[in-house]
Amino acid sequence: MNRIIQKLKEDNLPDGKTGKLLSIYFTAGYPNIDDTVTIIQNLEKSGVDMIEIGLPFSDPLADGPTIQASSTAALKNGMTTELLFEQLKDIRQTVSIPLIIMGYFNPILQYGVEEFCKKCKETGIDGLIIPDLPVDVYHSEYKETFEKYGLINVFLITPQTSDERIRYIDSVSDGFIYMVSSASTTGAKTGFGDTQTEYFERIANMNLKNPQIVGFGISNNETFTQATKYAKGAIIGSAFIKHLTNNGAETIASFVNPIIATEN
């Protein structure tokens, strides 16, 4: 079974946790070109449930300044699609949590969509998040290929997404739905207000077949707790990148522990 699906089904974890998932995003090749494997291993050791590995892109439209700067730095460090797969080739010997690659469509298109999917399967990647691959194009052109290689493709919804479109996205998805917390690019904000709470409640009440994981604007235990009150989990990206910028790849537990401590 795909590791993402398996993870999503673990409602009551043996360690007594609530079953709320913490997913962490980082940009491959940042802060140093060879940090990729270290970061993944340390994230798993720290108790993170799922990891999104960012494939850096020169023009990341959906990202705010923090992730954009990390992508630019990673590319400058020499990160490429080929190198990322090379770095990850033995990752499944040491890491067992779900791994997702998050990247923009153009680098994947240039690599060849089928070739990319094949390589993901060989490497042990479980899913993809491609913000600028629209659901209808995926549905009509790429779904079969993704499924052939056992990959789950994750779609985004936002507070502006209509109920009808959310239902459509839910019907095309078979893992989880990435729920963007507010109308924004990525980047940590300070807390969620009534608008977000209403939106979280509205989505929770739709009883979608796929669980939702909230992203954008989660940076600490407070926002993590708020977001996971209504959703299955939450994703932290920019705040973690800032931590890496300041502390490097070795001291990851000090970032992760306070976030998951509150839910025990």
Add this chain to the structure above:
Amino acid sequence: MSYNINNKGYYGEFGGAFIPEMLYPNVEELRQNYLKIMTEPSFKEEFHQLLKDYVGRPSPLYYAKRLSEKHNAKIYLKREDLNHTGAHKVNNTIGQILMAKRLGKNRIIAETGAGQHGVATATVCALMGIECIVYMGEIDIARQAPNVARMKMLGAEVRPALSGSRTLKDATNEAIRDWINNPVDTHYIIGSAIGPHPYPDMVTKFQSIISEEIKWQLKEKEGKEDPDYVVACIGGGSNAAGTYYHFLDNENVGIIAVEAAGKGIHSGESAATSALGKEGIIHGCKTLLMQTKDGQITEPYSISAGLDYPGVGPLHSHLYKSGRGEFYSATDDEAMTAGLELCQLEGIIPAIETAHALAIFEHKTFQPEDIVVISLSGRGDKDLQNYIDYFKL
């Protein structure tokens, strides 16, 4: 073969809307409404009234006698440089501001390279009393100072794009990010025939007034509507799209595009997208773009800020790939020389972007009886400093 857009938003294999979900409601709202709004009698009336009384259309189709003698062909110049604000860009911004009003938007964002589109956007926002924010690469702000001042005088806020190459591509990224962060009240006036569907088609249709006028003006002058060739410079390609539009499906009219070769196509400092580009996704559409083997978008170079863009609109990719269009590229030197030649033969100082189109005579020889219409897309006032520096005037 049709060279027009199909009902899915593609020109052949190019186009579409490859956008993050955050942009979907805005783009979809526009897609569902743009054709309906554009064909409403009240919209058409207001659009054409403003083009006439405010922009000063029709722009003249001028028979360039001395240029014709020099290059041994019948050369007409479509004088978009005489439009209010000095370039073709205003045709599109008038159309889009009217569109934005009908969609109930009260905040406008735009990207600009040379500053011509920024000025044209700031102008129509002032005209309509709507808030205007223009994103412009930090490097372009430095090399196009007069246009920055114009935008400020017109009441627009100019926000520098500090990421990447700090030019047009990055200004576009910043404008898109702004739109993601302001999804309800804001309309994004894209200045070229690029972006997610329906932008390339909408911009092309607003600019198609250029070829619509060429047809009746040429009929008056030559007794026939169709020239042998239409020639335009291409960055993203909006003046070219408008110049070609009514001739696309008439294969008796040759379509010629001139891109910016910078310091030479293979010099590593170029913006000749058709020669150097490969199919991919940039700013929401599938088109030809300059990129690394790995799919990273590369930094273009041209002396002309308006052509300094690593992609080309999807219509043009289709014209290139299908062979319908002839694509050439002119170096900085060829363009500057052709620009100066127009000054001295016809008394017209062209924008450096436009000067690339005029450099066609370096690359193609026409027959003496050929009627060649060149889109004189903009005037050169904004480029004076570049001309001064280049020719040590």
